[in-house]
Amino acid sequence: MMMMGETWSQLGSLIATAMFLWAMFDKYFPHHLRSLILSHSKKLASFVYPYIQIKFHEFTGEYLKRSEAYAAIETYLSEKSSSEAKSLKAVVVKDSSQPVQLSMDENEEVTDEFEGIKVWWVVKKITPRTQSFSFYPEMEEKRYYKLTFHKSHQQIVCGKYISHVLQEGKAITVRNRQRKLCINKSRKWSHVTFEHPASFDTLAMESKKKEDIINDLIKFSQGKEYYAKIGKPWKRGYLLYGPPGTGKSSMIAAMANFMNYDIYDLELTNVKDNTQLRRLLIETTSKSIIVIEDIDCSLDLTGQRKKKKERVNNEEKNDPASKMANGEEESNSKVTLSGLLNFIDGLWSACGGERIIVFTTNYVEKLDPALIRRGRMDKHIELSYCGLEAFKVLARNYLDIDSHPLFVTIGHLLEETNITPADVAENLMPKALNDDAGTCLEKLIEAIKTAKEEAKKKAEEEARLKAEKEERKKQEATQEDVKVKSLAKEVKENGVEVVIDDKTLAKEVKENEVIA
Numbered sequence: 001m002m003m004m005g006e007t008w009s010q011l012g013s014l015i016a017t018a019m020f021l022w023a024m025f026d027k028y029f030p031h032h033l034r035s036l037i038l039s040h041s042k043k044l045a046s047f048v049y050p051y052i053q054i055k056f057h058e059f060t061g062e063y064l065k066r067s068e069a070y071a072a073i074e075t076y077l078s079e080k081s082s083s084e085a086k087s088l089k090a091v092v093v094k095d096s097s098q099p100v101q102l103s104m105d106e107n108e109e110v111t112d113e114f115e116g117i118k119v120w121w122v123v124k125k126i127t128p129r130t131q132s133f134s135f136y137p138e139m140e141e142k143r144y145y146k147l148t149f150h151k152s153h154q155q156i157v158c159g160k161y162i163s164h165v166l167q168e169g170k171a172i173t174v175r176n177r178q179r180k181l182c183i184n185k186s187r188k189w190s191h192v193t194f195e196h197p198a199s200f201d202t203l204a205m206e207s208k209k210k211e212d213i214i215n216d217l218i219k220f221s222q223g224k225e226y227y228a229k230i231g232k233p234w235k236r237g238y239l240l241y242g243p244p245g246t247g248k249s250s251m252i253a254a255m256a257n258f259m260n261y262d263i264y265d266l267e268l269t270n271v272k273d274n275t276q277l278r279r280l281l282i283e284t285t286s287k288s289i290i291v292i293e294d295i296d297c298s299l300d301l302t303g304q305r306k307k308k309k310e311r312v313n314n315e316e317k318n319d320p321a322s323k324m325a326n327g328e329e330e331s332n333s334k335v336t337l338s339g340l341l342n343f344i345d346g347l348w349s350a351c352g353g354e355r356i357i358v359f360t361t362n363y364v365e366k367l368d369p370a371l372i373r374r375g376r377m378d379k380h381i382e383l384s385y386c387g388l389e390a391f392k393v394l395a396r397n398y399l400d401i402d403s404h405p406l407f408v409t410i411g412h413l414l415e416e417t418n419i420t421p422a423d424v425a426e427n428l429m430p431k432a433l434n435d436d437a438g439t440c441l442e443k444l445i446e447a448i449k450t451a452k453e454e455a456k457k458k459a460e461e462e463a464r465l466k467a468e469k470e471e472r473k474k475q476e477a478t479q480e481d482v483k484v485k486s487l488a489k490e491v492k493e494n495g496v497e498v499v500i501d502d503k504t505l506a507k508e509v510k511e512n513e514v515i516a
């Protein structure tokens with residue numbers, strides 16, 4: 001007991017002496033001497049404890065915004081925490097395929113290794129000193145991650161390792177996030193969860209073409225530095241064209257699933273004007289595909305240049321009727337071609353990082369060349385009628401077969417017939433419970449034969465109509481010929497002055513030229 005008392009009294013006097021010396025040192029020591037001693041004492045401490053610690057606080061900045069770095073670290077450490085830490089915390093994550101993310105609880109420590117360097121992470125909580133009343137109770141508890149490593153690894157840890165952690169954390173968030181399908185109803189985007197099952201595996205098209213598109217997408221997704229180097233915004237435009245039912249929408253879904261991107265399905269007819277269009281674009285996020293389907297029908301963007309030209313001609317002719325018609329058109333179409341072109345490659349189209357823009361159309365020839373020129377729509381992809389290779393993909397998808405004796409017949413028929421993958425897919429679907437692969441393929445053969453027959457009839461009908469039209473033209477030409485010749489004869493015989501209309505005169509002149 002005596003021993004204990006003595007020890008306490010010795011400790012007390014030691015502390016009192018230390019405090020006295022510190023007060024003397026702080027008050028009477030010259031400033032330059034003080035900083036010299038302090039720097040030496042720090043060196044001594046770092047020799048005794050050669051580790052560096054870095055803190056990453058949860059809330060930063062004037063408005064105490066949740067730090068992106070903190071969130072990335074939390075996600076990065078999530079997997080390690082669940083295997084190493086003994087006490088875990090469940091965090092609810094919005095819009096994620098894993099709605100509950102586990103993270104380490106206060107004072108738990110996990111280790112990590114990078115390029116052979118060992119580091120330690122621990123999460124700490126700062127509790128406010130006074131328990132005073134606050135309007136922001138959630139701000140009272142602040143957490144931070146503390147990273148500890150040996151000072152000899154400072155360069156690698158502060159450089160490569162930390163950026164690896166932040167990048168990987170963000171990448172995990174992107175991988176886990178639930179993707180969105182956004183549509184513009186009024187002035188704003190609204191969204192649902194995007195769950196389309198299409199993939200490049202299920203897409204029926206030639207493998208070479210498919211591979212080419214996949215490689216293009218991969219190159220784009222890895223092209224951040226390249227786009228920065230060439231001074232272009234990190235975006236790419238795809239024009240998908242082909243008849244209805246050839247898989248344009250399926251291709252967009254496959255692209256989104258492959259890239260892990262959100263889809264913004266832009267309905268141009270719901271956009272009031274160019275300003276609203278711009279605002280909608282700014283609201284789209286990075287890693288997204290902006291789609292304008294059936295661009296040829298979206299608005300009258302396709303023929304505006306032509307119409308403008310026609311209007312100028314009509315105005316020159318002072319044609320009031322056509323002026324009125326054009327005026328009416330102008331007031332209806334608020335989004336203009338130039339507005340859309342600006343949407344694609346205007347200055348503000350570069351904000352927000354990687355984005356893909358896709359236009360689809362059934363009638364590529366109707367589009368204004370300015371809209372789809374290379375550079376705007378970088379890659380033009382034709383989706384066409386079903387060939388043997390595409391059929392095999394559908395057979396695998398729908399019937400789980402890679403080969404069948406009927407494939408040969410189907411291959412020949414597909415070579416001769418234009419049938420869309422949508423029609424093939426529809427016929428491959430078993431209609432009754434006991435429909436096996438053979439039954440479905442036979443049904444498909446019947447359907448292709450019917451399509452072939454119909455196409456033949458249609459072609460014959462078209463040929464007949466064409467022949468009729470040509471015959472009619474020929475007859476008209478002969479009649480006019482007879483008329484001109486009799487008039488010419490009359491002039492020659494009687495010397496009568498005959499008034500000939502412009503068309504006849506032109507024909508006569510042409511004929512004379514030919515004779516000459």
Ligand SMILES: Nc1ncnc2c1ncn2[C@@H]1O[C@H](COP(=O)(O)OP(=O)(O)OP(=O)(O)O)[C@@H](O)[C@H]1O
Nearest residue numbers: 202203204243244245246247248249250421422425
């Ligand atoms: N190339 C394809 N690969 C796989 N399935 C396809 C393909 N083309 C069409 N389909 C099937 O047909 C259906 C319709 O296809 P999709 O909507 O993608 O065609 P589309 O070309 O976008 O048609 P539209 O021009 O009418 O919008 C899809 O749900 C899919 O089941």
